Amino acid sequence: MIIAANLKTNLTRVQTGEYIANLETFLQTSGVKQDVYIFPAISSLDSFQTSACVGAQNCYPTKNGAFTGEIGVDHLDEFGIKTILIGHSERRHILGETKEQIAAKFEYFKKLGYTIVYCVGEPLEKREAGEAVMMEYIDAQYKGIDTAYEKLIIAYEPVWAIGTGLTPSSEDIKNIHTKLKEKSNAPLLYGGSVKVNNAKEIMALENVDGVLVGSAALHVEDFAQMIADAQHLES
Numbered sequence: 016m017i018i019a020a021n022l023k024t025n026l027t028r029v030q031t032g033e034y035i036a037n038l039e040t041f042l043q044t045s046g047v048k049q050d051v052y053i054f055p056a057i058s059s060l061d062s063f064q065t066s067a068c069v070g071a072q073n074c075y076p077t078k079n080g081a082f083t084g085e086i087g088v089d090h091l092d093e094f095g096i097k098t099i100l101i102g103h104s105e106r107r108h109i110l111g112e113t114k115e116q117i118a119a120k121f122e123y124f125k126k127l128g129y130t131i132v133y134c135v136g137e138p139l140e141k142r143e144a145g146e147a148v149m150m151e152y153i154d155a156q157y158k159g160i161d162t163a164y165e166k167l168i169i170a171y172e173p174v175w176a177i178g179t180g181l182t183p184s185s186e187d188i189k190n191i192h193t194k195l196k197e198k199s200n201a202p203l204l205y206g207g208s209v210k211v212n213n214a215k216e217i218m219a220l221e222n223v224d225g226v227l228v229g230s231a232a233l234h235v236e237d238f239a240q241m242i243a244d245a246q247h248l249e250s
């Protein structure tokens with residue numbers, strides 16, 4: 016399974032270093048065999064000694080240049096980073112990234128051979144408008160995206176479930192994942208208020224290939240517990 020931590024705008028470089036060192040101790044001593052990804056804040060990136068895959072939460076689609084406040088691929092190359100999160104709802108809705116910008120970013124990093132964790136998901140009003148409206152909204156997020164890209168991982172994250180403590184029912188997650196699997200064979204993660212007390216149940220669902228975890232991953236013991244849960248499900 017794929018267990019990914021999106022640390023968002025949290026943990027300084029020193030704190031991230033401690034986090035990853037603690038996680039590494041767990042990974043080495045527990046012998047778990049899961050695909051673990053960590054997305055630290057950009058300024059907390061470093062040359063970490065870890066068997067987990069460290070990725071970038073964002074990067075401007077450029078090698079370098081005049082893009083004040085952004086980073087480019089040169090900055091990721093410095094740390095050997097070849098994995099990126101694209102289309103996260105906080106970038107779509109808070110930072111105002113458009114579908115066109117997201118599709119262009121996807122294309123750019125695909126050409127560079129990055130592993131792309133691509134996020135999709137509906138806001139509450141689309142869900143409340145019924146399944147047809149909701150699926151139409153999610154369908155549009157697949158437009159312009161190469162769903163057959165071999166280094167693609169998709170994360171279904173309902174916007175209303177992110178950071179709210181609310182999650183869809185297991186039945187809902189299963190149904191939506193089954194529909195999304197028809198659009199792409201890529202591994203499909205669930206994200207949105209995944210916690211220690213629900214991770215195992217969610218990961219056990221059909222067509223759920225792992226989880227993308229935000230706030231609950233900030234505590235390394237909790238994140239480690241979810242990795243152990245994934246291992247347990249597979250053994």
Ligand code: PGA
Binds near residue numbers: 206209
């Ligand atoms: P959350 O965030 O776990 O805090 O809901 C998930 C995400 O944004 O990826």
